[in-house]
Amino acid sequence: MRAARLATRSYRWWTPYAFLSPYLLLFTAFMVIPIGWGLWISLHDWDINFAVKPFVGLDNYTELLDGGSVDGGRFWIAMKATGVFTALSLPFLLVVPLLVALLMNGKFRGRNFYRAVYFAPYVLGVAVVGLLWRFLLDGNIGMVNHYLGALGLPDDVQWTTGTPAAWWGLVGVTVWWTLGFNAVIYLAGLQDIPAELYEAAKVDGAGPWQRFRHVTVPGLRPVALFVVNSTLLASANMFGQSYLITTGAPADETKTAIFLIAETGLRRFDMGTASAMSFLLALTLMVTSAVVFRVFRDRQETS
């Protein structure tokens, strides 16, 4: 029950629709219709340059699911790249920001300053971040290799052209770029945990680790669900970093699914195949999200 219900209704029946219509117009044109249309396209051999777009049923999907076909082969290499990047980046993107948030959770002078510093790279776009790190990670003249050499480590790592170094490069850049986003969300979650809970745990004789384990972790659970889910989706949609830093190299090993979909649909104009790819990717993401929700809900019930 909303508290602020108005006693009278002194507006005409169409007034609410008038308020809604500008938004609904955009929403229908660029969200609702495209989703249905995309499904329809995925059932056709659809090239923007040809007038005839024959209906092929599920052929695009069966071809993609067959790893031996040309498009299927490409698709699974790209799905694997997306999977590898997500699996490698997720732990760092979840843990490093949490450490930063815990460091900043106290009340001390300059806290907001540090928070602003760690958030700063996030306001830059992937184009600037990609360009900058393509330069710093350069195998020959890059600053990263230079300082590695100065520390007595190998100074000829091919961050932009060879795996597995390229994966670590992409993960590192992504952590540097987006760390502040998750840190800020964790920090808001930490500050939502009532101080009395910590006091009570202290009175009961809980040490710092036990307080972290039994007060902080459960208190962060709602925020953590959001962080895990949004980070998972962001990592699975990684595009700019690999477009700008590795250009998909070596071979197509770091070319992610969304990179391949854009290239197939919007450069080669094989739009039927690209649409089918995008729905397979979307289905994978939605299933993964559902699993994450399920895991969090089960934990909540058992704890």
Added chain:
Amino acid sequence: MTLAPPHSDATNRPPAGRRMRRSLLHLVLGVVAALYLSPLLYMLVTSFKDRESAGASAPEWIPGPATLDAYQEIFSATDSPVLRWLVNSLLVATAHAVLVLATATPAAYALARLEFRGRGAVFTCVVATLFVPPVTLLVPNFLLVNELAWIDTLPAVIVPGAASAFGVFFLRQFFLSLPGELEEAAEIDGCNRWQIFVRVVLPLSRPALTTLALLAFLASWNDFLWPLYVLLSPESLTLPVGLANFQGANNIRYDLLMAGAVVASLPVLLLYVVAQRWVIEGVSRSGLKG
């Protein structure tokens, strides 16, 4: 003789051990923060170097001869009109933010305060699209924009993404948190719904509207994939896409590339310095809704 409380010093100042820990914390945070921002500093430094020292392998943190040549060169290059890209980006991000606010605000108000048939269904639909991966919109929206003859024009990057489900959700939550009494008082005074919305609700909502406008502006300014594929000719690009093409054409001219990156970063960094409170508040609230 005045009697000072015996422990006044100790109660006003934290004990020595605590102070030590504080300074250590500041030391760690300070050093890490400096390291953290050093890549951005190096970007700035490199943009003032000449061609050779920018490509040298030993990092130089103070440019030997500091020069503005790189900026001069990118601003006068005809094949990559950086100034034009800057203007395009400003136009696109501003128009996008205005469109997001103009459509999401009245819609969110209707969903929060007005009663009508289909309200639940509309709200469910809007929230449901938050869960649809945007990759599915890529091909059909490209075809739609092509039908509208918007390919290679700025509306292609201003309009399609403006149906912000996040914006509606975010503002609806905010409107629900406002006390309804002021609106009721305005109604008794004879204001109609539109007047109540414009004169009472909007002025009260300035913080939420500022946050949403900033987030929409930043998202549009930084958008990369979509503009990369719908903008084609050099004079219609936005900065991120222009820079990416620029990298393809000048991949060893790091002086020029870093100058371009500085031009693309400065406006958003300045905006961030001025308005970081709203940006960070907006982001931190987005996690608490779950």
